[in-house]
Amino acid sequence: MLVNMRTMLVDAKQKKYGVPAANVWNEDSIQTAISTAEKYQSPLILAFYPAMVDILAVGKLAVERAGRAAVPVAVHLDHGQEFADAVKAVRAGFTSIMVDRSTCPFAQNVAEVKEIVSFAHAIDITVEAELGHVGKGAEYEQTKHEGLTDPREALRFVQETKVDCLAVAVGTSHGLYAGKPELQFERLRAIEQAVPVPLVLHGCSGTGDDNLKQAIGLGITKLNLYTDLDQAGYAALTQFLVPGKSSNMMEIESVMLSGYGEKLGHYMQLFGSVKRA
Numbered sequence: 001m002l003v004n005m006r007t008m009l010v011d012a013k014q015k016k017y018g019v020p021a022a023n024v025w026n027e028d029s030i031q032t033a034i035s036t037a038e039k040y041q042s043p044l045i046l047a048f049y050p051a052m053v054d055i056l057a058v059g060k061l062a063v064e065r066a067g068r069a070a071v072p073v074a075v076h077l078d079h080g081q082e083f084a085d086a087v088k089a090v091r092a093g094f095t096s097i098m099v100d101r102s103t104c105p106f107a108q109n110v111a112e113v114k115e116i117v118s119f120a121h122a123i124d125i126t127v128e129a130e131l132g133h134v135g136k137g138a139e140y141e142q143t144k145h146e147g148l149t150d151p152r153e154a155l156r157f158v159q160e161t162k163v164d165c166l167a168v169a170v171g172t173s174h175g176l177y178a179g180k181p182e183l184q185f186e187r188l189r190a191i192e193q194a195v196p197v198p199l200v201l202h203g204c205s206g207t208g209d210d211n212l213k214q215a216i217g218l219g220i221t222k223l224n225l226y227t228d229l230d231q232a233g234y235a236a237l238t239q240f241l242v243p244g245k246s247s248n249m250m251e252i253e254s255v256m257l258s259g260y261g262e263k264l265g266h267y268m269q270l271f272g273s274v275k276r277a
């Protein structure tokens with residue numbers, strides 16, 4: 001069933017488990033993610049990155065498919081950086097929007113998030129925003145101590161914007177890490193104690209199972225995943241391809257998506273979202 005992400009994350013916060021937010025891009029990836037969630041009876045967040053996917057066309061498919069799912073599924077706009085992205089997501093029937101103004105100064109971030117919260121809440125859509133900035137893995141060694149979330153600022157941000165959940169910068173990074181991920185658990189603990197809403201972790205791929213589990217114990221409820229799922233798909237393909245043996249595109253695509261689904265299932269078990277549907 002299609003659900004509001006807020007309800008899903010409040011339950012996760014109370015019971016201390018995490019919900020995977022898996023990036024999808026077409027009908028087959030949507031189908032794979034939902035079947036995996038049904039197999040493990042796990043709630044699921046389908047995340048759409050607007051720079052890579054036509055959120056109106058493919059997003060509508062996801063909303064329709066989520067409505068027929070046997071488990072709770074939220075359809076979410078990932079890193080909506082333009083006002084127009086939020087409008088498109090609403091039009092497609094998404095139940096959640098991320099308003100990413102994390103590179104803006106504090107006051108501008110607050111003002112622009114507030115503007116979207118005011119219309120999203122009127123139509124029961126969840127809003128996620130980011131305070132601090134989760135950067136790129138390729139620049140990790142240079143930037144890992146920059147843009148980290150300040151707990152007191154985080155409280156002010158949540159109070160002023162009325163945002164439903166908050167993405168925090170505590171040492172993770174998007175894409176592949178150049179270097180070893182170093183999570184700032186004390187900072188996360190302080191944010192969790194200060195902020196009443198569920199917390200979100202971006203850049204979970206490559207962060208390591210132990211780190212992610214510990215982050216969930218300290219209040220992370222939504223964990224964003226793409227690179228690891230993508231790499232698992234690619235690994236499944238390289239195992240499948242044998243020199244001299246022919247294949248076809250349909251078979252190749254299903255092999256890659258089986259790798260994606262298996263990795264997503266691994267994370268559902270790790271995050272404790274199994275049988276929470």
Ligand SMILES: [Zn+2]
Pocket residue numbers: 079134174202203224
């Ligand atoms: Zn992200």
